[in-house]
Amino acid sequence: MEAMKSWLDIDRDSHFSIHNIPFGIVSTKAKSQPHPATAIGGYALDLQIFSQNNGFASLSIIQPHQAVFSQPTLNAFAALGRPMHRVVREYLQSVLLANGPFPQILRDNQILRNAALIPLKDCQTHLPLQIGDYTDFYAGLHHAYNVGVLFRGPQNALQPNYKHLPVGYHGRASSVVVSGTPIRRPNGQILSNPAAEPKQPVMSPSRKMDIELELGCFVCKPSALGEPVSIDDAPQHLFGVVLMNDWSARDIQAWEYVPLGPFNSKNFGTSISPWIVLMDALEPYAAVGIHNDVKLMPYLDEGDRKSHFAIDLSVTLTTATGNTSTISRTSAKNLLFSFPQMLAHHTIGGCPFNVGDLMGSGTISGETKAEKGCLLEQTENGKVEIELEGGERRKFLEDGDVVSITGCCGKQGALVGFGECTGRLEPAVQLKGSSPV
């Protein structure tokens, strides 16, 4: 694939090259109502201003739908469907292209350039869609195996169902927040001494605060109650991908999760990156995931379709003293099931979807230690410490720690990246009657 070049000056390291054209929701000091934008280099292109000033004059097919660019979320744009996302993205690329067909739209229109191209540092980003339902899967096989070994040993590490279906649980949509939102350490019931009988919980700020490196995928096409989405149709239901940090309180989880699954250990905050990278933008980086040695049932069988993505992922931890360490590097290929498979499984019994519903991949870990996507794995549930820059060490997160996930595909000068999914851990609320951390 030959790199395209824009007339706009774009840093070669920018995640938002002309090959990307992600969609998000921003506000500025001058315009406090959140509204859609795309990111290009160091700028947000304000799509509300762009559309209201004839920016789409040369794309007649979008003109009856331009109200979608004045909405406070991307749900209406998403609902236009993948073919329309494609033409809008390709049109914006052609508007931004050096020697492109539409120089009069933006390049030579200094008034619109001044109004619609806003430095990213002057934009606040917001949750890109209103999320109806959020589901978190568990498709990172190496993660599931590593965690299984910790709790059940290598012989029984994976549950019998694990390779037959994408295991998942319903998450809490209300606690999904945009990158940059501070995350408060949760209070909750934990066992100070898990081995003691009878088991006696105490109320405490979580002592085992963790992160989970994940991808999230938004749905852009509704499906009705009782109507499964087939594996062949599933890709047309997917809007785009974000980075996700599924913050987790391991000690609250250990006590609460039997028999109905994770609950308060997960619902105090799930961070996502603000810019949705469209499925079309990821297409050139399509890849196969982890080979599944089980013969899948027809409703999950994708054949040879490459429905994973070669996204390079990394996680940094910046401590309160300002030291930044990379604590994990891996690839989004490390998944056993793809988003189309997740959607096909989720709907096989008739569960309905709305535009804006979100699916998380589950924690993505590679096979080696440096590729593990959460601290639970890296520290063997707090048994060993990891070493950070500046001589600091961690078993789990401390208050003031900032965790940032980044992800990117492609080559310098033509990167398709996600920017950053970041959050700072704040101290717990002080409760009466809770034990000290």
Added chain:
Amino acid sequence: MEAMKSWLDIDRDSHFSIHNIPFGIVSTKAKSQPHPATAIGGYALDLQIFSQNNGFASLSIIQPHQAVFSQPTLNAFAALGRPMHRVVREYLQSVLLANGPFPQILRDNQILRNAALIPLKDCQTHLPLQIGDYTDFYAGLHHAYNVGVLFRGPQNALQPNYKHLPVGYHGRASSVVVSGTPIRRPNGQILSNPAAEPKQPVMSPSRKMDIELELGCFVCKPSALGEPVSIDDAPQHLFGVVLMNDWSARDIQAWEYVPLGPFNSKNFGTSISPWIVLMDALEPYAAVGIHNDVKLMPYLDEGDRKSHFAIDLSVTLTTATGNTSTISRTSAKNLLFSFPQMLAHHTIGGCPFNVGDLMGSGTISGETKAEKGCLLEQTENGKVEIELEGGERRKFLEDGDVVSITGCCGKQGALVGFGECTGRLEPAVQLKGSSPV
């Protein structure tokens, strides 16, 4: 409590006496846009027509807010808060009261009576609120114990955490439907022979279709990320109560639920009754629940507060041949944790709530066989059959079965009831490659 009497002719067996005044969303042939109403005897009082025709002329405090009665859901009305719900309910009671203070508003206003009082049989009911998030708890102690005995024996029937906190899981908001919506038997992965090793699932329509008798409670006050709702404040966050049938596919559940909880076994449909009975209407029937012999942590301690309700519940099953059998009768008192306790627990770690969020109680079973709230318990997971009227028998539900839950408080002539939560089980979608049922 002395019974009030209305000038409107109300059947003594009506669930919708003047003591009730529940809120719902209806549409009619003449007015197809869903809008708010209350149920009174055999009528819906159309609150949009009522408010637009000076029905609230003698309640000045609601006048700035009357747009809430033209919304397609009750979210805006709910968001006005419990004090406002109380004055609106009491005002409507006074408008409907024989010898009440406002005869001119409705009783003597034949034009408005003709326009606003619509026979319930001519109304279609709709989902009363837009549900942001739905959580299902497991607070029916007898149910949890009975199910625990089936799977783990009497010694380990209850998990160690069970009495310390209200165990729950995040459900699927998109699959909550209003009473009357047909429910399709889900297809899914099940084990034909659970004892065989290695475990080999097949794709099949569920062979173990079940119901769960529950209450649902809607939240009317938002709470922010990171901000717990205290046990003392929790009652002010509750809007009202509905009946709920948490349809369940036991065989899909058994295979999928380890380790992250129920998923496709629950998300194909959850039915709720259409009329929300306000917390104030239930107040006269406040009761204590099941005694908890564990000392609760302060954040869950309600002291002597009666925060359960003496609602008589029953479940009928009508087969395709038309025979109707009552398969369970019990009381809503059979819960170990109350809705305020559920909300306090749900938010202790900082999980945020929105107006319209829904909490389910978990299956409500009494101590005796006739009081069991699901077929799993009644048939010991399909080991014994229950006998129905007309000589029919069931282990689990058959296609065409109609299940109806009813619930009511109080005495004839002054009933505070929920009407009915009903649904008919439809045959599964035919998939390629699925085994016969």
